[in-house]
Amino acid sequence: METVNALGKPTVLVVDDEKHTREGLRRALEQDYAITIAEDGATALRLLESETFDIVLTDLRMPDFDGLQLVQRAQSVARPPVCIVMTAYGTVENAVEAMRRGAHDYLTKPMDLDRLELVLARALKSRRLEAENVTLRQQLDKRYGMENIIGQSAPMVEVLDTIRQVAPSRATVLIQGESGTGKELVARAVHQLSPRRNGPFLAVHCAALSQNLLESELFGHEKGAFTGALERRIGRFEEADGGTIFLDEIGEIDPSVQVKILRVLGERQFERVGGNKTLSVDVRLVAATNRNLEELVKAGKFRDDLFYRLQVVTVTLPPLRQRGEDTVLLANAFLREYARENNKIISEITPEAMNALLLYQWPGNVRELRTAIERAVVLARGDKITARDLPPAVGAMVQSAHEQGAVPPEQLAKSSLTLDEVERLMIINALKATEGNRSEAARRLGISRRTLHRKLHDYKLEDL
Numbered sequence: 136m137e138t139v140n141a142l143g144k145p146t147v148l149v150v151d152d153e154k155h156t157r158e159g160l161r162r163a164l165e166q167d168y169a170i171t172i173a174e175d176g177a178t179a180l181r182l183l184e185s186e187t188f189d190i191v192l193t194d195l196r197m198p199d200f201d202g203l204q205l206v207q208r209a210q211s212v213a214r215p216p217v218c219i220v221m222t223a224y225g226t227v228e229n230a231v232e233a234m235r236r237g238a239h240d241y242l243t244k245p246m247d248l249d250r251l252e253l254v255l256a257r258a259l260k261s262r263r264l265e266a267e268n269v270t271l272r273q274q275l276d277k278r279y280g281m282e283n284i285i286g287q288s289a290p291m292v293e294v295l296d297t298i299r300q301v302a303p304s305r306a307t308v309l310i311q312g313e314s315g316t317g318k319e320l321v322a323r324a325v326h327q328l329s330p331r332r333n334g335p336f337l338a339v340h341c342a343a344l345s346q347n348l349l350e351s352e353l354f355g356h357e358k359g360a361f362t363g364a365l366e367r368r369i370g371r372f373e374e375a376d377g378g379t380i381f382l383d384e385i386g387e388i389d390p391s392v393q394v395k396i397l398r399v400l401g402e403r404q405f406e407r408v409g410g411n412k413t414l415s416v417d418v419r420l421v422a423a424t425n426r427n428l429e430e431l432v433k434a435g436k437f438r439d440d441l442f443y444r445l446q447v448v449t450v451t452l453p454p455l456r457q458r459g460e461d462t463v464l465l466a467n468a469f470l471r472e473y474a475r476e477n478n479k480i481i482s483e484i485t486p487e488a489m490n491a492l493l494l495y496q497w498p499g500n501v502r503e504l505r506t507a508i509e510r511a512v513v514l515a516r517g518d519k520i521t522a523r524d525l526p527p528a529v530g531a532m533v534q535s536a537h538e539q540g541a542v543p544p545e546q547l548a549k550s551s552l553t554l555d556e557v558e559r560l561m562i563i564n565a566l567k568a569t570e571g572n573r574s575e576a577a578r579r580l581g582i583s584r585r586t587l588h589r590k591l592h593d594y595k596l597e598d599l
Contacts, residue, residue: 144169145259146186150179150193150205151221156244160192163248168255176200180208188216190258192242195222195233203233207483210237210467217258217265221246231561232486235493235581237463264292284320285468286461289585290453294321301448302328307400309445310423312452315502318423319383321450325421326379334378337371342384350392356408370407372399372416379419385445386426390438396420397441420445455497455504457574459583465501466492469508470520477512484511484520491522491532493581559594562587566596 147168149160152175161170171188173179177200179193191209195202206218220233220241233241239261240254265287284295301308302325310318319338326336344352347361355370371380382388388396399405400420404413422445431437455462466484474481484492488511497503511524522530565576577587591597 145189145262146171147190147192147255148173148179148182148188148216150174150176150191150197150202152194152197156194156221163251164255176202176205179205183209183212183216187214189262190255191216191218192255193218193220195220203236203486204483206233206238207236207467210463211471211483217262219254219258231558231581235463236486236489237460237467261287284317284324285464286458287464288453288458288461288583290458291461294450294452297448297450298324298328301325301450303330304448305419306447307419307445308421308448308450309428310421310450310452312423312425313454313500314425315500316452316454317501318425318452319381321452322379322381322421322423326381326419329379329419331378331419335375336379336381337375338381338383339371340383342387346389346392349388350395351408353392354395354405354407357410359409361409364409367407372405372418373414375418376416377418379421382420382422384424384426385422386424386428386431386437390436393438393441397438397444400441400444455500456578457584459577459586460581462492462497462504463489463581465504466508469505470512473509473512479512479515480518481512481515481520482518485522488520488522488525488530491525491529494532494579495529558590559596562590562594562596 145168147164148171149157149164150173151157151160154174157172157174161172164170168190171182171186173182176193176197179191180200182188183191191205193202193205202220206220209215209218215237217239218233218237220238221244222241223244239258242251242254284291286292286295298321308322308325310321312318322338323336326332339349339352341349351361351364351368351370353371355368355373356364358364358367382396395405399416399418403417404415406413428437428442428445432439432442455465466489470481470484492504492507499506507526507529508520510526511520514524515521516524524530561580562576565579566573569575569579573587573591574584577584580587582590
């Protein structure tokens, strides 16, 4: 839910160095919103650090501490507000940059009151959606750091919604996604939101063990079951009784072990390796894979009956390159984490470096981004992360930024077009450059696919 004042109104921080603009916005909005005024960016930042606001409505061009800096710094407060930038014609490039750095939307001066009301309504809706994410994270056991499920892009909102729905049930869950997308975090979230939260959560990384060792790891063994089995060992399924077992990379398991897993799912029974005593367990299974299990079934490498048992509920984690604005959120979160760990004062990621992060494809996904930011924090010479602090492959994206799109942003900024017309052209350019791939176009523009869909509708470009 949104933050409200004593009168029950959503809170808005208006930031502008021009008094007539500040007072005009106050008069236009004070009936429906609780308005706080700041005459410069530094004052606004102090307010953000001491109070909570739903929306920040800020001018871009201000002396000393401008709107671009404020938008980025606003993302690092305890509960980031939704930021909307205000700009006059001729500052298109800065408006686009503000969107990349975390702004939700923008308005042109002089402002149309109908559009202002529409943009604020959208911002509040976004705020409520983010609040749902926060509520979900707060319900998770902090010993597992589940607040690190960071994301407000449409694909991640869908993932979080699925977690919320499936967690209270007994259903088996299959998590699909590329390496580094955070599959174990999702598995822990399912456990922590379930009635089994007070029971054990055990993770087994199936690809890290030989099949003989894996069978013993999962089901245990009796003394003398094989050479080197000098004593009885309790397996992971036994240890997880009353809780959840997470099998990562289940696609790597041999069919002989698959049979025993299938029996546990169906009968909740098994025998230790080398034993004949049947053991009963009450365990929920969550599995994960970065492979296409359906293709493995067709190739005869994975049992079809186990596949059907596993996919009662499937959670598909999107790769980072398809998560739009989440890259900015994650990068800032990792920056805060590693700056604190390394006792360094680093306030922000420069626009050039952030552009590189947005353009890079991230084959290693969130894990690779985390490592890149850790490296950058360690190497940073000042209070900002620059492109030279990033890994070479990521930093090289700075040059690529000048090679994408048919019309460079700096040329658009010098044109006589209105901001809406420029945005329309940038969307057209991005779709042309990606041959109509909307997910990739949204990523290049630094916005979510949902936002792109809305703008295509607004500009009547749905047929592109």
